[in-house]
Structures are given as C-alpha cells and as structure tokens.
Amino acid sequence: MLPNVSFLEASVAAGLGFALVFVHLWRRSRQKLQEDDPSQPRTMGSRVLIGGGSGFIGTALRKLLEHRGYQVTLISRTPGKNKITWDEVKKTGLPECYAVVGMQGSNILNIFRRWTDGFKKEVWDSRVETTKTLAQAISEASNPPKVWVSFSGVGYYKPSYVYDYDEDSPGGDFDYISQLATAWEEAAKLPAENTNTREVIIRSASTGVVLGRDGGAIKQMYFSFWFGSGGVIGDGMQFFPWIHINDLTRLVMHALENEKVTGVLNGVAPETITNWDFTKEFNTVLLRPGFFPLPRPIVNFALGEERAKMLTEGQAVVPKRTLESGFTFNFPKIKMAFDNMFSYRKWFFSY
Numbered sequence: 001m002l003p004n005v006s007f008l009e010a011s012v013a014a015g016l017g018f019a020l021v022f023v024h025l026w027r028r029s030r031q032k033l034q035e036d037d038p039s040q041p042r043t044m045g046s047r048v049l050i051g052g053g054s055g056f057i058g059t060a061l062r063k064l065l066e067h068r069g070y071q072v073t074l075i076s077r078t079p080g081k082n083k084i085t086w087d088e089v090k091k092t093g094l095p096e097c098y099a100v101v102g103m104q105g106s107n108i109l110n111i112f113r114r115w116t117d118g119f120k121k122e123v124w125d126s127r128v129e130t131t132k133t134l135a136q137a138i139s140e141a142s143n144p145p146k147v148w149v150s151f152s153g154v155g156y157y158k159p160s161y162v163y164d165y166d167e168d169s170p171g172g173d174f175d176y177i178s179q180l181a182t183a184w185e186e187a188a189k190l191p192a193e194n195t196n197t198r199e200v201i202i203r204s205a206s207t208g209v210v211l212g213r214d215g216g217a218i219k220q221m222y223f224s225f226w227f228g229s230g231g232v233i234g235d236g237m238q239f240f241p242w243i244h245i246n247d248l249t250r251l252v253m254h255a256l257e258n259e260k261v262t263g264v265l266n267g268v269a270p271e272t273i274t275n276w277d278f279t280k281e282f283n284t285v286l287l288r289p290g291f292f293p294l295p296r297p298i299v300n301f302a303l304g305e306e307r308a309k310m311l312t313e314g315q316a317v318v319p320k321r322t323l324e325s326g327f328t329f330n331f332p333k334i335k336m337a338f339d340n341m342f343s344y345r346k347w348f349f350s351y
C-alpha cells in the first residue's frame, strides 16, 4: 500500500534527494583536486612550515600535505592553533621541521588599496623582509630543514608579444614588479656555506592567475563573468600565464620530495595563452557571451598604471626546468582547467 503523502511532501523529499546527490557529486569532484600521485614517497609525520599558509594557495597546499601525512604549522601575522608568528620566528628561530615553504605576501591586486608608496612598501616588505627572516632562521637552525621552497613571480620576465621565457631567460630589472621578484629571490638565498638545505624557487603566475574555485582571480572575476560582463582586458592579446591550483600545490610537493630538484622552476602551465583565450574559455564554460571588454584606461585608473601592467601586459612563460625535473601537469591546457573547476555543469548541460 502506498503511504499517504501530499504532493508538497513528495516534492520536498525529491528536492532534498536531488540536493544530496548534487552535494555528493560536487564534493567528489572537488576531492579529486586534492588527489596526489600515489607513486610518490611519503614522509609520514614530518613537519612542514608554511609562511602565508592561511591564504588561497596555502590552504590548498596545507590540505594536500596533511592528506599525505605531513604535519603543517603556519607562519602568520596572528597567533592561533597550529600557527607560529613571524615575531616568534625572529625571537626563537625555527621549530624543528622537514621543510619550509614561503608564500606570504600582501595581495598586490587588492582593488580596495590604492597604489601608493605606502602600499608598495607593504607589498615589498611582506615578501622580501619576511623571506629574509625565514632564510636567516634556516641558516641559523641547529637542525636545519631538508628543503626550502620560496615563491617568486613570473613578473620577473619582461612583457613581450614575441619572446618565450624559460627559467634561464634574463629579467628581473626593468620595473617595480620585476625588481620585487629579484629582491624576493635574493632574500631567499642561503649563505654559500649552506649544504644541508636544498633551495627551490617557484616563479608562480603572478602576472596571470592561479586557477581554483576557492579564491584568487577566479573568485574575484566570477560574478562579472557570471553576469555575462566578463570581457577581455585591454586588447586581450597580452599573454596570460596561468596554472591550476592543483598543479601548483603538486609542484610544491614535487619540490619537497624530490632530492634532485633545485633552483628556479616556472610554476606555470605549459600551454601559453593570451587574455583573449582565457576570457573565451571562461565564458564558454559558463555559457556566457562576454561582450564587454575592460578598456586599458579604466584598468589603469582603477589600479594605477604601474600595477595595471600586471593585467594589461603579459609574457609567454614556459616551464622548461619544471618539466625537465620530471613534473607532469594534471591540467596542461586551459580548457582542462576550466572543465575541472566547473565540472558540475557537465551533469546538467552538455556542450
């Protein structure tokens, strides 16, 4: 005998069931982002310190490290659980650890901050001075970490429509952003007599984007694209270095766990794209027209011309040493990255 349920109750039950299936599938698709390569060795219980680990990239890295059996301690401006502060590092040095990763820094593209000398100093010091603190603490540690990974940016390379830049290409001396990258990398250097700690620099997609649904540029741009107003920046022909956050965190893991990896690695995907390609893919995945370009003068006005160059100009950067070091990208192509980030759409739309 059928239970006596009203149409409303049946609809609510069906809606709930549908929502549960949706949430389950959605969570499963996101868990895939945390998957790592099971062939890699695990260093169970080792501690990794992450400077700036409470941010967008740091949070994803912390989850991946914990998933692989590491203990993670964040180095932060504020005290808290599983955290130490920069002042504590300065006063008492590093706690014993297997590795240190430095990815702290005030958000350069914070549109709520004007590009003043004061903000430029904050952007600079939050990367360079903090990195000096970490490098000094590592060099003074009685039991130094095995590996030290410090971030830098591909703004090191001069914007160009012509050149492809790899890790050995020149740069680092032509404007504020490139000088910042040089100073950041210099600050990370350990004294020449250091032989105990392996040093790796990851030049990440600082003039383009680290792609992930939970933060960074995609979160900032999502609503403008969702409303169909996400267009190209300037003429859209500038190169737009990018990397999926899953690949960036896996690259840090690769640097931590492979003893042969040293020196500079470009933390960008192998497919070089323009801002036009990026915009087209973003609009395609959201099924939006993307009619409205963002003219260069408006970006200059909003961000200040010097900073706006990070979006209006770009460089083609290739991860040559990264690939030679044996790293394989899960998302080498921009289409794959967008399909992954917005994979839930595939359950409802086929396109």
Ligand SMILES: NC(=O)c1ccc[n+]([C@@H]2O[C@H](COP(=O)([O-])OP(=O)(O)OC[C@H]3O[C@@H](n4cnc5c(N)ncnc54)[C@H](OP(=O)(O)O)[C@@H]3O)[C@@H](O)[C@H]2O)c1
Pocket: 051, 052, 053, 054, 055, 056, 057, 058, 075, 076, 077, 078, 103, 104, 105, 106, 107, 108, 122, 125, 126, 127, 130, 151, 153, 204, 205, 206, 207, 208, 209, 210, 211, 215, 216, 217
């Ligand atoms: N997201 C991107 O697309 C992208 C692209 C290329 C490069 N990067 C670089 O990668 C690093 C991490 O990026 P993210 O997106 O994870 O950044 P984020 O979300 O802004 O987090 C950065 C972290 O740095 C710390 N921080 C912020 N201001 C600071 C200051 N004035 N002094 C010291 N520490 C400060 C904060 O940690 P506490 O609050 O705990 O102190 C914050 O959680 C940054 O250096 C960024 O420039 C990011």
